Amino acid sequence: MPCGSSAWSAPPTRRRPRSRRGSAPRGTRLRAPRSRLHGPMAARAPDRCPSHPTVAAGWRCEQCESLLCPACVETRRMGPVEYFACGRCGGTANVLLRHRSHRALAERLPDAVRFLLTGPGLQTLLAVSLMLAVLRSLAVGVLAILPLTLALGIFWATFFALVRGAARGDAEPEGPGFTDLIRDNLRPGLRGLVVTVGVFLPALARALSVGRPTGDDLLSLLLHPLDVLTASAAWDDPVSWGLALGGFLWLPWAWLLAATEQPLLSALHPGNALRCIRALGRDAGLVMGVFALMALVHGVMHWRAEGVLDFGIFILSRWIAEALTLLVPFAAANVLGLVLYVHGDALGYLPARDFLEPVLGDARPERGPQPLRDATPFGVEVPIEAAPGTGEDSQAEQLAAFTATVEARDVARAIALYGVLRVLPRLKLSPAHHLFIGQAAAVEGDFPLSVLALEAAADVAPEDPLAPRALVLLARVQGEKMGNAVRAEEIYRYILHRYPDTEAARFAHARVKPAA
16 A cells, blocks of 8 residues: 555655755754744844735745745644744744844833833832841841842842843843842842952052051951042042043943852953953943933932931831832832843853844744634535535544544545545544554655644643554654654654653654754
């Protein structure tokens, strides 16, 4: 018979030649993270769909290599996983990707600064400011060191958490857990304090050397470094202010490196700050300009906070004052996180493939997956007069005829009846029926129909022993007959995850590339 008797053997058909027009040399394609069951594809600019010239393309077909817009792509389903398919030839459609930096950092900055006006931002601001207000109220007498240390840790743990959350692009970044005193409080507090004081240490040392340092001056260096820098003895010293300006320009990059868990010596290394500036180019100047503006606003907020404290309404005044002084630091944390989100690959934060995003953003194909009970096999023409009646007897007759045809191994009639049975609930067709059609269609060269039938064979009864066999044949059709190696590998990985102790899993294991 023309159909294979085992899922392990590939259907004996000639490979359809694939056009290599416009394809990159082997080994030079950019590897990007895969989303669901569509492979990687990178695009430098949004091209136009040939069928709809006024619409930007967001996908490319692996088989016919056509650029596709949402109207030319359809979403299909294989088991619990959805993937994109070309509406023209049925091949796998890959999402076109481009680097996040295609949208300028300056365009993204307003959203980062406005984060504190959103629901998650306000919750974070109010919660942290309340905790700091309570701890500072408890900072009385010789025991003040304990609440002040906890307050310092809470501030810096939240600051670094906001940087990392914004770097992931989270709309609602998670705050620190505070489940471990050393890891979640003392360590980030010490890291933030050392980095902040460290960048200004040359200026502070110069300011102290100009005057006559005392024990009180050394204590003020840790508690109030700006007071030391603005002391009358250092006020007229241009070297002190030059070093202070250098420390201010250095500060954003030291904070950024500290937030990415770099060692303290690495975060405080001026060479690393210069490398960050070179990697960002013009955006580095933009970031430092934004920080200069924030420093002025922060000074105004401190002045306002002192006025609020004068009201003396116990915890309320201190709570409002703390919130005012946290506005700028938390906005700065989001700006630093945005820098990592856009330029993290240039800074060595994450691999370049993690900074690719779909050309069309969140756009979805206009045609969604059909319910399996109502789906019609692709490419099967069903004449109107052949459609079965609506009664249960007529449906039973059609199903009996199809079953008899499959048992007789009448491939042509079985494929034709498979299309007619589109009006019957798919669950009435057994996995063996779908598997037969999938094998037969593959032998006949009708790969889109083979793919659809094999998907159904695996989906209608996932626990049936035929399901992993159908998936293996599906992977071989995709990889060996349709040239979709990426899709085939993902199906093999699904087999390993879903059916680990089967012959199908052992077969798939030999064909899955080892993880890098």
